[in-house]
Amino acid sequence: EAPGTEQELTDGFHLVIDALKLNGINTIYNVPGIPITDLGRMAQAAGIRVISFRHEQNAGYAAGIAGYLTKKPGVCLTVSAPGFLNGLTALAHATTNCYPMILVSGSSEREIVDLQQGDYEEMDQLAIAKPLCKAAYRVLHAQDIGIGFARAIRAAVSGRPGGVYLDLPAKLFGQVMNAEAGQKSLVKVIDAAPAQIPSPASVKRALDVLKAAKRPLIILGKGAAYAQADEEIKSFVEKSGVPFLPMSMAKGLLPDTHPQCAGAARSTVLKESDVVLLIGARLNWLLSHGKGKSWGEAPKKFIQVDIEPREMDSNVEIVAPVVGDIGSVVSAFNQAMGAGWTAPPAEWTKAISSKREENVAKMAPKLMNNKSPMDYHGALGVLKNVIKEHPEAILVNEGANTLDLARGVIDMYRPRKRLDVGTWGVMGIGMGQAIAAALETGHPVLAVEGDSAFGFSGMEVETICRYNLPICVVIFNNDGIYRGTDVNGANSDPATTVFVKGARYDKMMEAFGGVGVNATSPDELKRAVNEAMTSGKPTLINAVIDPAAGSESGRIGNLNPQSVLQKK
Ligand code: OXT
Ligand code: ADP
Ligand code: MG
Numbered sequence: 001e002a003p004g005t006e007q008e009l010t011d012g013f014h015l016v017i018d019a020l021k022l023n024g025i026n027t028i029y030n031v032p033g034i035p036i037t038d039l040g041r042m043a044q045a046a047g048i049r050v051i052s053f054r055h056e057q058n059a060g061y062a063a064g065i066a067g068y069l070t071k072k073p074g075v076c077l078t079v080s081a082p083g084f085l086n087g088l089t090a091l092a093h094a095t096t097n098c099y100p101m102i103l104v105s106g107s108s109e110r111e112i113v114d115l116q117q118g119d120y121e122e123m124d125q126l127a128i129a130k131p132l133c134k135a136a137y138r139v140l141h142a143q144d145i146g147i148g149f150a151r152a153i154r155a156a157v158s159g160r161p162g163g164v165y166l167d168l169p170a171k172l173f174g175q176v177m178n179a180e181a182g183q184k185s186l187v188k189v190i191d192a193a194p195a196q197i198p199s200p201a202s203v204k205r206a207l208d209v210l211k212a213a214k215r216p217l218i219i220l221g222k223g224a225a226y227a228q229a230d231e232e233i234k235s236f237v238e239k240s241g242v243p244f245l246p247m248s249m250a251k252g253l254l255p256d257t258h259p260q261c262a263g264a265a266r267s268t269v270l271k272e273s274d275v276v277l278l279i280g281a282r283l284n285w286l287l288s289h290g291k292g293k294s295w296g297e298a299p300k301k302f303i304q305v306d307i308e309p310r311e312m313d314s315n316v317e318i319v320a321p322v323v324g325d326i327g328s329v330v331s332a333f334n335q336a337m338g339a340g341w342t343a344p345p346a347e348w349t350k351a352i353s354s355k356r357e358e359n360v361a362k363m364a365p366k367l368m369n370n371k372s373p374m375d376y377h378g379a380l381g382v383l384k385n386v387i388k389e390h391p392e393a394i395l396v397n398e399g400a401n402t403l404d405l406a407r408g409v410i411d412m413y414r415p416r417k418r419l420d421v422g423t424w425g426v427m428g429i430g431m432g433q434a435i436a437a438a439l440e441t442g443h444p445v446l447a448v449e450g451d452s453a454f455g456f457s458g459m460e461v462e463t464i465c466r467y468n469l470p471i472c473v474v475i476f477n478n479d480g481i482y483r484g485t486d487v488n489g490a491n492s493d494p495a496t497t498v499f500v501k502g503a504r505y506d507k508m509m510e511a512f513g514g515v516g517v518n519a520t521s522p523d524e525l526k527r528a529v530n531e532a533m534t535s536g537k538p539t540l541i542n543a544v545i546d547p548a549a550g551s552e553s554g555r556i557g558n559l560n561p562q563s564v565l566q567k568k
Contacts, residue, residue, distance in 0.1 A: 060090020223280020399450020484547030
């Protein structure tokens with residue numbers, strides 16, 4: 001060939017990287033291996049932030065929460081079969097929680113997989129992923145990489161956000177094509193999540209119902225936090241004068257200390273309200289399906305704002321469904337309310353305030369106790385003040401008692417600062433979510449973890465140290481699941497819910513060069529957390545909690561089936 005006539009070439013590796021960059025995706029959460037090791041290396045060389053984890057599930061939880069925090073799909077990259085399956089739990093979790101995420105997995109040779117001839121890591125991954133996510137695609141030709149990523153991105157973020165699976169067979173990466181044609185084949189997704197404007201009639205119907213209420217309530221869910229319509233929501237809530245109840249991850253959308261916040265009067269407002277406006281919250285188990293004892297006797301009307309039409313009437317009748325994106329809906333509410341809006345009857349708002357003050361006053365002395373070993377309230381009283389002094393910090397939280405009590409005790413002040421177990425109540429989100437939160441926001445992270453909960457992702461403390469992230473992990477170490485006091489009467493094995501007594505999780509952090517502290521009193525805990533928040537050094541504090549302090553399953557013990565035949 002004469003000089004100058006050879007074509008300029010590109011290949012599957014480079015097209016994948018170019019497709020991500022073209023769409024503003026600048027972070028990949030991954031675990032390397034065949035066939036995607038070089039893809040990670042090349043992506044890093046091309047300026048993408050490639051964060052390598054120790055287990056795909058944690059990389060997946062990181063990607064999911066990155067999607068929640070940024071409204072861009074978080075990308076998790078894994079190897080085939082076992083790596084794919086490890087990531088799949090996180091993909092299903094993202095879908096369940098409405099987080100936009102793309103799981104990209106390498107896969108084996110189609111010809112061999114489909115004939116089931118026993119390829120290296122053989123598995124029909126596309127078929128397995130399909131029922132667990134919003135959409136699943138496979139790309140077989142290099143010239144389709146651009147379209148494949150465009151479809152994946154659009155599917156993840158448009159409508160109700162969720163998880164998308166993208167299958168990339170090993171052979172694809174090495175496929176070569178003309179570089180110019182390759183560039184042309186890429187797609188920059190325009191308006192990936194188009195505004196969904198509510199119909200004026202639905203807006204009017206909703207406001208008419210709300211206006212006629214004597215005891216109205218607004219419930220804000222994590223969909224409202226996801227929407228990033230913070231100012232619109234705040235002015236709507238304030239203009240309406242209606243008390244609001246934040247679901248766990250919606251805490252801080254308006255401060256928990258806001259005069260209209262009914263978080264500390266939860267059972268009262270659920271029972272006594274006559275009209276309930278749900279904004280980005282589903283009537284699932286966390287809200288007792290909108291019926292039964294916790295909702296009281298009196299008839300109730302529900303108004304629901306959601307982007308997903310099929311969410312309406314899922315559990316009870318919705319008298320005023322408003323389908324649209326929360327930003328558009330709430331701004332339509334604000335406009336349609338006009339100037340003549342009257343606040344709900346003072347009798348109602350005063351009743352809530354006094355219940356709230358009563359509950360807060362009841363809790364206050366418990367938070368001041370200086371017991372050693374600590375109980376949950378003594379330790380949480382310290383952490384409540386840490387977040388008060390660092391409202392920009394992100395709180396990651398999992399466990400049973402550790403979760404339920406921290407949710408009630410620690411006030412949040414800003415939107416999207418509380419990240420927890422979500423709709424499934426899943427253990428294991430801790431370190432993945434902490435890592436993504438630190439990377440995506442640049443803010444310090446406080447991860448408050450039950451000792452069992454931490455165990456599901458604990459190896460990622462190495463990742464935290466490797467990337468030198470400003471994460472302070474506080475482990476509420478009560479020697480077990482719910483409590484550390486169970487005894488097995490049948491043989492010498494330990495009881496099923498207890499761990500090694502007096503374990504020192506702080507030593508795990510020290511093994512990788514981070515700061516480890518053993519804290520046995522609220523004072524020691526306070527000193528150690530404050531030090532970590534100012535230094536920004538990776539820190540793990542083993543907070544020694546009284547093994548007898550917790551209760552079975554925290555606040556959801558009622559969900560445990562009971563045997564009528566034998567006592568435990
Ligand atoms: O109004 P009333 O009077 O009712 O009072 C309420 C509020 O008004 C009031 N309140 C306040 N008072 C004063 N001041 C303030 N600021 C205030 N704020 C509120 O307090 C009460 C309670 O309020 P709350 O919390 O809002 O209301 P309530 O009634 O609790 O709300 C109901 C729910 C359902 C919305 C709420 O409880 C909730 O969100 N729950 C989520 C529960 C959850 O998801 N739990 C996690 C799962 S548990 C279990 O499954 C576990 N596993 C199994 C497992 C899992 N999950 N995953 C996997 C992959 N494998 C296995 C395991 C292994 S937990 C677990 C480990 C546990 O052990 P750890 O060592 O980790 O943890 P420890 O328990 O600490 O040992
Ligand atoms: P929580 O657990 O906080 O109650 P859920 O996860 O049950 O919240 O509900 C979130 C809801 O928000 C989902 O039904 C989802 O469809 C909806 N949602 C998510 N993003 C938006 C958005 N931008 N606009 C409207 N609804 C949204
Ligand atoms: Mg525990």
